[in-house]
Each structure stands twice: as C-alpha cells, then as structure tokens.
Amino acid sequence: MDIWHRITFHKLEEMEGELNNLSVKYKKVPLFGDSYLISFDIAESDPSWPLVAKFVQQKNAPNIYDTIFTKQEILEAEWVRLKPIFEQGYPQPKDTFEWRDNTFSFVCHKCGIAHGQKAPFHLRKEPKMGKNDFLSLYWAYTLFCNAKVIAVFDANQFQGYEALEALIHRTNQSSKTVKQLFVPHIAKPGLADLDKEQPETCPSCGLTKYLYHKRGYIHIQRDSLNTDVDFQLTHEWFGSGGRNAFREYLISQRVARVILEQGWRGVVLKPIELV
Ligand SMILES: [Zn+2]
Incomplete structure (x- = not known):
C-alpha cells in the first residue's frame, strides 16, 4: 500500500529550485502569458516526501491523493x-x-x-x-x-x-x-x-x-x-x-x-x- 499525491505549485511560489535539489521530476502546465503551474505525482514512500509535504503545507498547495494497494x-x-x-x-x-x-x-x-x-x-x-x-x-x-x-x-x-x-x-x-x-x-x-x-x-x-x-x-x-x-x-x-x-x-x-x-x-x- 502506498499513498500517492498529485501536487500542484504555481510559478510564483518558486519551488523549482527546491524540487530540482530533491530530483523530483515535474511537468509545467502553461497558464496565461508566461505563467505556469508545476505538477507532479509523488508517493509517501519516496524519500523526498517529508520535505515535499512540508512545502505543500507551507504553500497551502493543491494536493489530490489516493491509496494504491498491491495485488497481494x-x-x-x-x-x-x-x-x-x-x-x-x-x-x-x-x-x-x-x-x-x-x-x-x-x-x-x-x-x-x-x-x-x-x-x-x-x-x-x-x-x-x-x-x-x-x-x-x-x-x-x-x-x-x-x-x-x-x-x-x-x-x-x-x-x-x-x-x-x-x-x-x-x-x-x-x-x-x-x-x-x-x-x-x-x-x-x-x-x-x-x-x-x-x-x-x-x-x-x-x-x-x-x-x-x-x-x-x-x-x-x-x-x-x-x-x-x-x-x-x-x-x-x-x-x-x-x-x-x-x-x-x-x-x-x-x-x-x-x-x-x-x-x-x-x-x-x-x-x-x-x-
Ligand atoms: Zn437530499
């Protein structure tokens, strides 16, 4: 069992440097002008999760999550x-x-x-x-x-x-x-x-x-x-x-x-x- 989160940050929250340091891969979703969102999926078993969770809390970022179970x-x-x-x-x-x-x-x-x-x-x-x-x-x-x-x-x-x-x-x-x-x-x-x-x-x-x-x-x-x-x-x-x-x-x-x-x-x- 693992809990998967889909996290979204706004460009203005300047999270890219932090995510790059953690080697978290993300997608950029374009908005109006040169603005964009950053979106990625991460499991709670990922070693980066505790820090990412802290950022999510600090920025009050959208976080959609669900539990994925193993076949067994x-x-x-x-x-x-x-x-x-x-x-x-x-x-x-x-x-x-x-x-x-x-x-x-x-x-x-x-x-x-x-x-x-x-x-x-x-x-x-x-x-x-x-x-x-x-x-x-x-x-x-x-x-x-x-x-x-x-x-x-x-x-x-x-x-x-x-x-x-x-x-x-x-x-x-x-x-x-x-x-x-x-x-x-x-x-x-x-x-x-x-x-x-x-x-x-x-x-x-x-x-x-x-x-x-x-x-x-x-x-x-x-x-x-x-x-x-x-x-x-x-x-x-x-x-x-x-x-x-x-x-x-x-x-x-x-x-x-x-x-x-x-x-x-x-x-x-x-x-x-x-x-
Ligand atoms: Zn009713």
Missing part, C-alpha cells in the same frame, strides 16, 4: 471496494437533470441521492471503450461492462448482480457495447465510525453523505455485510462536499481474483478491513 493486499481481503475509473459521457437527457427522475424512483435534487432504479440508463452514443472493460458515466456512479465480463461472471456463478440493458438515447435501442452491472443488494449500516468523515445531512431528504474514502483501508463492520452474495452496495452514501452521491460497490474476494487474473481495465480495487 487485494487478494488477501475478504471484501474489496470496486471503483470505476473509466468515465465517458453523461446520462441522458443531460441538459435538464431529467435523467435522475426518469431512472430512479427516489431522487433528492438537493443532495443528489437517488435510489430504486426503475428504468434503464440512456447513453448519448455507443461508448468507445478503448482497452477498458468497465465504464462509468460522469455524474452517475454507475457500473457498465462489456459482454466478456458478464460471460465470465456468469461462468463463475457469482451471485448478486444483474446485467441490465443500457439504451442509446436517440434510437432507444440497446447498446451493443455495454450492459449495466446492476447490484440490487445493500449492506446493513456498517461504515466504521473512524471513516465517517465530513458527515453532511441533507436538510431536504434527511439522508447523510460522507467524504469519499481515500487514505488506507476503509473499515466496515463484518456483520453488516450480506454473506450469500458476491456483490453488494454500502448502506452509507458518499460524496459530501459535492452535488452528487453514491454508494460504494463491494465485491467478494472471488470476484476480485477474477478481475485481477483477467487483467480487466476501467476499475481499481481497494481492499476493505472488516471490523
């Missing part, structure tokens, strides 16, 4: 979070936010929580998957995948998912490229108190969102999980500080093993510590 750490976990990372396109019709009302039976327009899917998602056009096997849409933390993934999941007799048609909005025809991997089972409340960061309770619907978990293992109570399925969603909602909301996808060790063995792309796996 993922395979040792009984349950794993699955996070879609290949996003393309918006749910349709995009302009009016109508898509949420069309797709879900419960929608809160204040906090973005929506559940009880009642209709297929509409895509603007056939997705271009490139080398990816999984897909998600902007705004909607929803999982789609190609036919190969479904076939392998079916062959392994995994439990707890349904392959739903996704419709191309203009023609109302099913996508030939992807299906939605729909997960109907929801765990009982089980997010550990230490991971309930920045709780935000919506004044309109009364539901609570937490901050997306980024650092190290997320902790979930073992007895909150359904044990007769391989796929489920967290009871808790995430996305505080933003207008969208999502439940985390949880997959069993068996599913995580297959995803790693197949080398499928478009998702990352993050092991869970059961408490």
Whole structure:
C-alpha cells in the first residue's frame, strides 16, 4: 500500500529550485502569458516526501491523493471496494437533470441521492471503450461492462448482480457495447465510525453523505455485510462536499481474483478491513 499525491505549485511560489535539489521530476502546465503551474505525482514512500509535504503545507498547495494497494493486499481481503475509473459521457437527457427522475424512483435534487432504479440508463452514443472493460458515466456512479465480463461472471456463478440493458438515447435501442452491472443488494449500516468523515445531512431528504474514502483501508463492520452474495452496495452514501452521491460497490474476494487474473481495465480495487 502506498499513498500517492498529485501536487500542484504555481510559478510564483518558486519551488523549482527546491524540487530540482530533491530530483523530483515535474511537468509545467502553461497558464496565461508566461505563467505556469508545476505538477507532479509523488508517493509517501519516496524519500523526498517529508520535505515535499512540508512545502505543500507551507504553500497551502493543491494536493489530490489516493491509496494504491498491491495485488497481494487485494487478494488477501475478504471484501474489496470496486471503483470505476473509466468515465465517458453523461446520462441522458443531460441538459435538464431529467435523467435522475426518469431512472430512479427516489431522487433528492438537493443532495443528489437517488435510489430504486426503475428504468434503464440512456447513453448519448455507443461508448468507445478503448482497452477498458468497465465504464462509468460522469455524474452517475454507475457500473457498465462489456459482454466478456458478464460471460465470465456468469461462468463463475457469482451471485448478486444483474446485467441490465443500457439504451442509446436517440434510437432507444440497446447498446451493443455495454450492459449495466446492476447490484440490487445493500449492506446493513456498517461504515466504521473512524471513516465517517465530513458527515453532511441533507436538510431536504434527511439522508447523510460522507467524504469519499481515500487514505488506507476503509473499515466496515463484518456483520453488516450480506454473506450469500458476491456483490453488494454500502448502506452509507458518499460524496459530501459535492452535488452528487453514491454508494460504494463491494465485491467478494472471488470476484476480485477474477478481475485481477483477467487483467480487466476501467476499475481499481481497494481492499476493505472488516471490523
Ligand atoms: Zn437530499
């Protein structure tokens, strides 16, 4: 496990000399005139990290971070979070936010929580998957995948998912490229108190969102999980500080093993510590 940071400094902060001394490689991102930003990725295991962290704090520099786990750490976990990372396109019709009302039976327009899917998602056009096997849409933390993934999941007799048609909005025809991997089972409340960061309770619907978990293992109570399925969603909602909301996808060790063995792309796996 390593924590990776994407750090950005402004030219005016005059950090280049310091970074050159540390042999930290960075990219220059041009701004207006002769101004620019300096951007680089660095892991906490890098010997330069303690000093870089000090600079980040001094300059109050933007710092986006996430945890990257080793294959072995993922395979040792009984349950794993699955996070879609290949996003393309918006749910349709995009302009009016109508898509949420069309797709879900419960929608809160204040906090973005929506559940009880009642209709297929509409895509603007056939997705271009490139080398990816999984897909998600902007705004909607929803999982789609190609036919190969479904076939392998079916062959392994995994439990707890349904392959739903996704419709191309203009023609109302099913996508030939992807299906939605729909997960109907929801765990009982089980997010550990230490991971309930920045709780935000919506004044309109009364539901609570937490901050997306980024650092190290997320902790979930073992007895909150359904044990007769391989796929489920967290009871808790995430996305505080933003207008969208999502439940985390949880997959069993068996599913995580297959995803790693197949080398499928478009998702990352993050092991869970059961408490
Ligand atoms: Zn709400």
